[in-house]
Amino acid sequence: MTSESRVRTRFAPSPTGHLHVGGARSALFCWAFARRYQGKFLLRIEDTDQKRSSVDASQGFLEDLSWLGIDWDEGPKWKSCGGGDTGPYEQSQRLDIYDRYMQQLLNSGAAYRAFETPDELDAARRQARAEKRAYKYNRASLSLDEATIKSYLDQGRPYVIRFRIPDDQPVVVQDAVLGEVRVEAGELEDFVIRKADGFPTYHFAVVVDDELMGVTHVIRGQEHLANTPKHALLQDALGFTRPVWAHVSLIFNPDGSKMSKRDKDKALRSEVRARGLTAPPDDSDIDTASFEHWLADKHAQLDTDTATRLAQALGVTLPEINVDDFRRAGYLPEVLLNYLALLGWSPGGDLEQFDRAFLADHFDLDRIVKSPAKFDRAKLLAFNLDAIQDMEAVHFVDCLREFCKVYEPSFLDMMTPEQFDCFALSNKERCKTLRDPVDSGRFFILDDLAIEWPDSKPIRKALCKGSPSGFDRLEAVRETLEALQNWNADSLETCLTEWAASHCEEQIGKIAQPLRVAVSGGPVSPPIFDTLAILGRESTLARLDRCIASRSALEGAAT
RNA sequence: GACCCCAUCGUCUAGUCAGGUCAGGACGUCAGGUUUUCAUCCUGAAAACAGGGGUUCGAAUCCCCUUGGGGUCGCCA
Incomplete structure (x- = not known):
């Protein structure tokens, strides 16, 4: 290929709203094609609609693109990307x-x-x-x-x-x-x-x-x-x-409708209409005028924060359609990128999981699929799980820490670095997204006094059923735990395994599950030894005691 | 409605361009198994060439029609 015919591709979004997955895929294909042929990938902002363009939105695009690992050679300057001498790269200029x-x-x-x-x-x-x-x-x-x-x-x-x-x-x-x-x-x-x-x-x-x-x-x-x-x-x-x-071809929702950046507003509007609301809900923090305008114009879009607040106020779950939504939901950028590439392109044969470098080496136009594709979240999730399990442990800890820094800072505030490391590691084998650990591990950062044991089937099963019951065993094991010399996962395992040998016919589950419920208030947690180690002796015993104290209330409710 | 595009398991797809393997893989589903919960993990199974006509010894593959799906029809991009 001569230098004159060097490949030059471009992604040209209009700066309205966030980068949605369809746009991200187009950008990815443009990027991959340019890389494949040692060409240039450019980014151009199509802001010729004075009514709809905003500076903030284009910043969001750049952030989303760079999070995915799609770097541009020419275009708006952003970190190490952009520049070039065929600009300006904003059409309004x-x-x-x-x-x-x-x-x-x-x-x-x-x-x-x-x-x-x-x-x-x-x-x-x-x-x-x-x-x-x-x-x-x-x-x-x-x-x-x-x-x-x-x-x-x-x-x-x-x-x-x-x-x-x-x-x-x-x-x-x-x-x-x-x-x-x-x-x-x-x-x-x-x-x-x-x-x-x-x-x-x-x-x-x-x-x-x-x-x-x-x-x-x-x-x-x-x-x-x-x-x-x-x-x-x-x-x-x-x-x-x-x-x-x-x-x-376009990307569709599983129900066959077009996966559109307006889907969130659509979901919100239909809920608002279904309820016959003519004014914004009190706790949504939207002023009436902009609410009415938004409701009347089906092209109007709420910004992410406002949409999120309104969704919360209405109890609606917003569909994930923007790159940023998937980031928030705890997907890894390289996984989203892999999945997006697979939606409409394939390297041929049985290969499905590959990285950016592979795309840059192998992507070509002749393997793009003509027919439209539905976005399958289950498969994305499975890919995310595979990627997390394949990660180096320390890398995973870093990723989870970064995720928490942005979306769940309280986990970093409430845990020591050592606790957080252990928390991350104990979740690596069992989580599908970076959000899973924080969603299922909320109890770790709750105050000991905030743990509750609501009357429910799994809780009653763990605590009340059988003879001896879970409560009986908790009362029996308390002293052993209190007396344990070094409070860490290994010693807890040794200690509880020995204890189970003499008290539970060697069935560790007989004591693990009651303990799990006692310290977490629910039936799900990381492996019990890790869980107790993260919590520490003081919290474990405090929760244990409060749980035991709730015995009569729960047993009373069961009858 | 007009114009344009598309059509392999439920989903993403390989196979199509150069017709010839029981149509392959992955996700999901179902059935077993492992496991201290959840999630993993292991084994196995069911599951597709939209329909009809051609061309051909032979069609998922080439052609036509039908049906179905989608896109566009803005002083939006």
Whole structure:
């Protein structure tokens, strides 16, 4: 491959909301393809919608991308990524560039000014719909004479610029995954390339930027397939070279609906409607005006924090759809990356689990799957488990510590570093996510006085059933524990195994489970010796005593 | 509705481009087993070429139709 034909790919998100998994997969494919051919991967922020763009959101994208390990060679600067000399990489900074090319099209007659108002167009669309006709812009402004146009301009009438679709010629585009895609003449309408506010539309900006940034391969979601003929025509009119397109199929929810970044808002809105709420719940901390606006506009999105608060107030579980959601849920970045790659691409054969380096060596366009894929959380979870089990123990401890630092700082505050290490290690073999240990190990950081033994089947089974019962054994073992010399997992194991030999017919479970319930308030914990070691002698005995003291209440409830 | 895209176990997929192995793997499911709880772990099983027509000695594979699914139809990207 010559240096001129060096691969250059780009990921071009609009900075609205967080990076969702579909976008992440597109970015990953672009990245992998560039790496595979020693090319460049660029990042460009498509912020030509003044109403929706926000600086914060694009920061979120960068963070999400870099968490996944997708680094970009050119684009916005962020840590060690970004830079490059085909920028600026924010479209809002490139307005003068677009205007130049816009003028070129205007001069050649390939584009023209159109003065219809949004309301007029809206009415025309509705009418077409009512008449069961496909709507297409009627080119009314194309036949305006120059004097009229000049007078409109003098009056300061707002206008857009439309691209004039060449007549009578079918558009054929080659797609690296789909093959030839053909659209007959007359199917396309004269689409808008510059909005009334002077900003280019997506179609125009994307074409100009891809050319100027030397993009050779455009890998993107199939939702863009219908736009591609428009882009091809624009490129032809501008004298640009067409890139290689590769349209990747979409990712769906298990129920078959499109996995959309708006799913959270959808879930929230439908709950709000189901309850007939017209004002935000008291504890959601949302002001009424923005709540009403959000409720009325199905395109509106709540930011993550607000959505989370509202979900809590409503008792709704939000679907995981953004990269950040999976991070919060305790998935490992390399696992998400692996799974995402597998959703729509495969290396062939039976290989499924691989890392970033493998992708960078082996990824190619010809193995991208054409059909849409459903996102299977169970499989992701299984991959995450495999990865955690394969990890070096010390690395896992580091990962869990990092996770807690961000999402569960109380675990670090309430435990000594030694306790935390032991806590992490005792969970490594049994957790599927980084969140599992903190969810199931909440009791570790609770005050001893906060542990309760609610009346439930597993608790009664462990404490009340049998003769001797769990309570009987707890009372019997207390003294032995109190007298134990060195309080650590090994000595606890020796001690309790010996004790079980003489008191439980060598069945360690007979004492393990009552102890587990006594110190945790529930039937689940890490291995019992680790659990007691982490808790320490003082907490263990305090919880034991309180549990024993609750005996009559629980036995009373059981009858 | 119009246009475009897609179609192998429940799910992700290998096999398709160069027709010829009991259609392979993984996740999930089910049945056993190991285990101090949960989670692991081990063994085994059920499970698919959407339907119909061609072409061919032979079709998951090539062609056509039907059906089903999806995308797009914005001064969003």
